[in-house]
Amino acid sequence: MSVHEAELVVSVREFSADGVLALTLRHPLGQELPSWEPGAHVDLLLGPELERQYSLCSDPADRSAWRIAVLREPGGRGGSAYVHDALGEGDKVRVRGPRNHFRLEPAPRYRFVAGGIGITPILPMLAAAEAAGADWSLLYGGRSRSSLAFTGELSRYGDRVTLAPQDETGLLDLGPVLDEVPDGTLVYCCGPAPLLDAVEERCPAGVLRVERFRPKTRHGSDDREFELVLARSGRSLTVPPDVSVLDTVRAAGVEVLYSCTEGTCGTCETDVVEGAPDHRDSVLTEEERAAGDTMMICVSRCRGARLVLDL
Template structure:
């Protein structure tokens, strides 16, 4: 099941630009209390207002329990979250935060290849420190539109030639074939960034080595959405999920409170245990192995392969 969800009100202690259009925020507890522990790859849900929640990767020092750092890319054509952070969230303001939650954990390995695109550097940054501390071999290939748009370049300099910074306006698209063409045994690949980058990485990686985190939902093949039933084991109710209606919307319409956020299958907030039945997974969070196990599902987008599901709700 998903991580234990905690909610806390934090204060914006610091605002600083990490790159053009990328605002880094440092958050602390107003009373100085220690924050929940987290591991590289974790993100938090930031509650910006009614019906306005966004997920941001923690990109600071995982050993520092006094503060959390996130970085937010200003997206002019976004849905309003990044604009709110850049324009409305000031130093000293309080903000409600849920988490941390982690679907992008750094698994132990003797060597890693990290590939980041743009704001995708945020979950990768603490992974580099963890790999370094573990004595693993690793390299990072980091791309973006230009050097000015690529966050945390100064922090990456301490790693020397293990980091390759490749702005598109200087060197074109990332040379993924060279980065992934000869992976020694035991190498794990971690990648985060725009959808086309992750799609290309997936095509080049052998099975079982790749871990990705997507900020946008993966494209799904079109298909029918037949009606099915969902039994809510804890609530003792059975609902009919109509074509074109999500399990999440059906559950909420029945008056059952559940946590959710993105409604796109990318954040993992609505992950729910499956007690019986076979989910039709349409999320961009679970690995192929996790999807095949059928133990959990993201009820905001995933459906049922069959006539009935039993959920732990």
């Protein structure tokens, strides 16, 4: 699988809300960047063992630049602090991608729900839905009005957008949005886990599409040992109960792309040739899990005794 990777330059650095830093990235030689669709994200390779994923939130038609927005997380693992403190205008950063596991599917109606920094993948979706002439609305919540990012851009949509700062209106009132979802409607949601769980509970089956920043708790089958066959070489490996597929193939000297190691970014997605994956990721849809064609090897395992991967 060919994955684009390049060193880009920070051309614009500006705050779009309290604690939310927006960076515009360009090619140092002015070359066009790869095309992308709403919902896509890129990996920022910030240093050894420091890679983070951020949604693209600019105009997909503008291939001269990409924009991301990063929320400073004081209790985070260091990625947001690095972006906020170490990346200034003119600085270069290694970027890989884009990739997309949160695509905007065609539909006559959309209901968008965003919480906090979860507005970033939703923002280009709104423009796409508007351009397609779809019936859509956005419910966007956060701690306070000053913490809501890109409100200036959202204002052009008028009453299609409802801003709901928690210190003014309390928790998001999902009832008006989700209690009656007309046929043909798709619901897109991104934000903190409690919001995603609440939306998931109220949504009719089959209409919800989510993107998670943190892994969803999944209880897979027993972590038993199984045989792993690498289809390209025919090599056979043993995956112990307490070792991931990713760590097993890396220990065997096989180079594979990976990033989050939590099953949220999709970087390590690998085609399944034979066997039944035990999916434990937070990326694939239920339909994709049922098909069993691919798996995230950083967290998912095997339901049987043998798994053959396209490696």
